[in-house]
Amino acid sequence: MKFRVERESLADAVAWTAKSLPARPPVPVLAGVLLETDNDRLTVSGFDYEVSSQMGVDVQTDTPGRVLVSGRLLAEITRALPNHPVEVDADEARAEIVCGTARFTLPTMPVEDYPTLPEMPTVAGAVDADEFATAVAQVVVASGKDDTLPVLTGVRLEFEGDRLTLLATDRYRLAVRELTWRPGAADVSQNALVPARTLSDTARAMSSGTEVTLALSQGATGEGLIGFSGAGRRTTTRLLDGQFPPVRSLFPDSHAIQAKVPTATMIEVVKRVSLVAERNTPVRLAFTSGMLTVEAGGTEDARASESTDAVFDGDDIEIAFNPQFLLDGLNALGTEVAVLSCTTPLKPAVLTGEVADAESKPVNESAYRYLLMPVRVSQ
DSSP states (O other): OEEEEOHHHHHHHHHHHHTTSOSSOSSGGGGEEEEEEETTEEEEEEEOSSEEEEEEEEOEEEEOEEEEEEHHHHHHHHHHSOSSOEEEEEOSSEEEEEETTEEEEEEOBOGGGSOOOOOOOEEEEEEEHHHHHHHHHHHHTTSOOOTTSGGGGEEEEEEETTEEEEEEEOSSEEEEEEEEOEESSTTOEEEEEEEHHHHHHHHHHGGGSSEEEEEEOSSOGGGOEEEEEETTEEEEEEOOOSOOOOGGGGSOSOOSEEEEEEHHHHHHHHHHHGGGOOTTOOEEEEEETTEEEEEEESSTTOEEEEEEEOEEESSOEEEEEOHHHHHHHHHHHOSSEEEEEESSTTSOEEEEEEOSOTTSOOOOTTTEEEEEOOOOOOO
16 A cells, blocks of 8 residues: 555544544554555544544555554654655555655554444434534533443433434533434434543534534444544444433422523632632532622631622522532533522522623523532531
């Protein structure tokens, strides 16, 4: 195999594909990326039996062929190459990479031992790439990181007609985002539980395109696949097995107290005050008429408080939260004003957002909701 390609294109394709490779592969070939050239097109592929990634770039092909090399090493090399066209010449034993005066020789791995990548499932529809990336980023902040509870490490995608809903929870907070998508069939009704990390990486990488195509298998949840394609990339991942908890019922039907604070101001205040908070120490939010006071204490000698204006409706209340969980929700809002709704200091509170300028198009508050469990504090 021999081809010539622009350095940036090659580095981008290899980095995208190598990102999903396992750090400790069960067999050596799974640490490799497969390079295939045909008709002046290079396809870079990676697969670990759970996630497959593939990206194509235009090249000048002298000799078509296939070669398997270490993915992470190739990613590091291509990222570090000078800004010149890259020539790759490979045979069964080695691959030679030349870029300007830089020259690297890598051993190859047996292509015949590399597993066949799964086919893309049936295309289900498409969604705007930027909106999908935003929605995924808003939701994954609430996904679990505990691998002993694998169901909570995923994001549940619910497809109902032209509505796509994303949900994630780690038992302490819950994020829900709704958006419109373009289904292939008007009566689609299907769910998928997707690993949060894979979904996050995929949505972010495909945001450079105009839309993301979603493909869903028709099998059982744990046996099926979901596929995404866009911006010249495609990826598939196995769906997580298990039953996602019925979290929608956690959202209260009404609220007794509602406060509105400029989002950027509230973020800065919480960040500053939480500097003195020791690990697992909450910050307290005290709402009174027209005022929000944020307090935190670490040791007897380290305490902080700061006040800011707030539009407040309801009885005075003091409620405490994990500061990082609160900041995650505030940063995910993406609106000028944060709206905090709650009933009592010990029941879940809900963060939504709205724009500050009344002449602007209002944000649908139900599009993104972030439910946060308060922390019980001693008086």
